[in-house]
Amino acid sequence: MASSAPPGTSSSSASSHYDLEAGNQQQHAAPPKPASSSQQRLSYPTKPVKTLSLVFDMAGIDDDVLTHPYPGQGTPESPYIIDFLPGFDQRNPLQYEQWRKWTITCLQAMATLAVAFVSTAYSGGIMSVIKSFDVGTTVAICGVSLFVFGFAVGPLLWAPLSEFYGRQIIFFITYMALTVFNAGATGSKNIETLIILRFFAGAFGSSPLTNSGGVIADIFLANERGPAGGIFSIAPFLGPAIGPIAGGFLGESEGWVWIEGLMAIFTGVLWIICSLFVPETYAPVILRRRAAKLSALTGKVYISKMDMNNTSTKWQQIRTALSRPWILLFREPIVFMSSIYIAIVYGTLYLMFAAFPIVFQQGRGWSPGIGGLAFIGVAVGMMVGVAYATIDNKRYVAIAAKSPDGNAPPEARLVPALVGSILLPVGLFWFAWTNGASIHWIVPIIASSFFAAGLVMVFLSLLGYLLDSYTVFAASVLAANAVLRSLFGAAFPLFTMNMYENLGLHWASSVPAFLALACVPFPFLFWKFGARIRMKCKYAAEAALVLERMRREHRVIGPEEAMEEIVRLETIKSQTQGGQQQGHGILDLVKSITHTGGAEKEGQEKKNEEKGQVGSDNDSTMEGSSTGPEGKEKDEKDLH
Structure with missing residues (x-):
């Protein structure tokens, strides 16, 4: 993301490690000095490595790797401890060529955009689904809701599994399943089959939403991640906005079957390309594979440096990954309030995908294809929000540079949320009371862009705040946030139709506006009292x-x-x-x-000064x- 990892964004399991530079820079810690330091080579010749070699030969065993003097004796009691080769290692993701890094970034962004696109393109064919299966609107909308519900289930599995087996194999399996379920949905003979297949497509397709951000962190240093994060962060927001546009025109001309077919083709092509051109990037898995291969080749015992202090079993770590997010969600006020706020705005976004057909197609008589164009305002607003967050990140970097330890306080992330929290209710109330047929159509579309910009600002800012506040527990915090917002995103569209029928166009549209208004104090509360809240x-x-x-x-x-x-x-x-x-x-x-009171704080500081303990707690x-x-x-x- 611009200032943090995307929506959702990165995420890892309970076994993930956090260091000062984030990502996998932990690999640069100085290794134990070998017994014969004079034999250690400081650098190795740079030899171009082919992409397919990176993909299919993760360990990268060559003479340099095989003969390097690793610390240890090669016995079970004192195994050889391996790290990436000093100087240059072709299998070190942080040392990939720039063109390779940007190719991987763009492919991961496209894979994430495709999943978000699939989540909402279905809405363009809802009328076709209603006619084909003779069902009500609420039942037809379940195809959107259950797909998003899959977002709540999948990340709890794919994030921890990627820590053990790698990001590459998890992507290969899950994205293939996404393509298969999309293709299978085209042959659905009843609404139940279609909805169930949509759920499984969402559950398996959610892996890029959690793991792609981790790939970005794997290949870029923290101070290089801004531009890549800015490009990547557009994907999960732009995908849902363009989905109804493409789905609307295709559904109007060919029906829902071809919408599902388009999804299968889109994800299938990306599955093939990403599988062939995106190598494994998670450093612990690469080194683990290298250690295993060296052990098999030499008969000696090798172990990855990153596995030295790992005493818990694989299943213990998975169990922890499944339980800790709930502990943090319900015991940490910062996590709870931030997650509720993000969940409300995320749910409102998916409510819009059910509300726009009511407002523009039923209310104004637009066709499904033209009605999908109403989401252009949402798309523009999201891009404005991402651009603002990217620009604001320069302010954050400047604050960090002025800090004695080079780190800005977490509250420095909140400025976009302060702005976005105002834009959200303004845009929603504006949309609610100008969406009648008597007012020009451009007015509510402009209003929706204000809502979308505020959504992105709040989303990126609060996720960055949570990441900075919880550092080593960030993976669990992001998992809790992802589950809660996905549940809201799944639930909100289901009551949209009944809400509009019972409350009318204006008051029904005002309900999410009042919810957004109630949440306005949250970022201001964190801004003013965040440091004290975190200490409690x-x-x-x-x-x-x-x-x-x-x-x-x-x-x-x-x-x-x-x-x-x-x-x-x-x-x-x-x-x-x-x-x-x-x-x-x-x-x-x-x-x-x-x-x-401030007097209490000053008194405590005075006591600490007398004891010579200021700043040493x-x-x-x-x-x-x-x-x-x-x-x-x-x-x-x-x-x-």
Whole structure:
């Protein structure tokens, strides 16, 4: 994305690691010094490697890799520890040629756009579905809702599985399934078959929504990711907007069968191209494959550097990946409020796909094809929102550059959300009260562009805020957010028809506007009190401490180790308080923060200065040991 990862955007499982530069830069940590450092080569000759070789020979074993002096003895007790070769390694995704990086970026963006396109192109043939199967509008709309519901189910599986098996194989299997289900839907003999196949298409097709952002992070350094993220972030927003346009004209002339056929052709072509030209980019999987192949070739024991401290089993990590998002969603006020806000605006977007045919086709007598053109306003607004977020990212980078540690506070991400939170209700109320047939059609279309721009600003900004606030737990936070917004996106279109029939054109369109208006305070609350809220949120506070430890120790800490630290501190706190109930409700938390006086804060800072501990609370928490009375007392003080 422009300032963060796309809608949804990147995401990884519980086993993913987070380091200061994000992505897989953890591979650049200095390896243990070999016994014979004089033999170590600082660089290797650059030999062009063919794309098909990257795709089908992930390990890339050559003489340089085979003869490199890896640290270790090659035994089960002291295995050889492998990393990418120093200097240059052709299989290191961060060292791909620029043309290859941009080819991969564009292909991943197209794969994501195609999934978003498929989710809404179906709406252009709803009238054809109603006539073919003799069903009501609400039943026909289930084809959209269940496809989006698949977005809530799929990412919980594809993100963690990509950590173990790689992004390449997961894409190959899931995108092939998406194509097969799209093709199978063309032969549906009843509405039940069509809807079920749409659900499975959404569930399998959701893998690029979570994993493609990870691919971008795999191949670009954090300070290089802005332009690539800007291009990529357009895809998940532009796809839903152009889907009804193409679907409307094709549905009007050929019917819903050819819409499904177009989807199958579109995704099938991309499946073939991406499978042949996008190699595996996830560094731990590449090194794991290289270690296995070296072990098989030499008879010695090799292990990836990134697997050294991984003690949990594959299924334990998958189980954690499925449970932790719900813990964060319902126990962290920042995650809960941000996810609710994003879910409402995301649900409103899909409500529009059911409302526009009512407003423009039934209300104004437009044909399905011409009615689809009404979404041009949404498409333009989304591109404006992405452009604004991209430009605003320069402000964020400038703030980070001025910071002593080179990192801007998470609240610096919120400026687009402040603007977008105002544009959302303005655009929705404007649309609601100008969508009658007596007012020129361009007016509600312009209004929809304001809504779309606000949606993108809020979406990108709040996702970036969550990423910066939860760092090592970001994958679980994004998974929780993706599930909740997909549930809203699936549910909102289902009640659209009844809502418009019962409330009328204007008041029905005003319902999402009032919801957006109710959410306006959220980003302003985070902007003013975010730092204090995060310190009162257990996981956000721990993530900040883990990040500080990573900066200090120059090493990578995974979510499992961070979770162990939380459990340890939680145990100390419960022992100290005698099992007293932990945490705050959202309202109590907000009250406690807003009633905290500045004098109290200044007094605390003065006390800390007297003790010589200003700015060292995080260090003491992470450095303090619970071994002995002094260590335990230190942990208890820092925790409180």
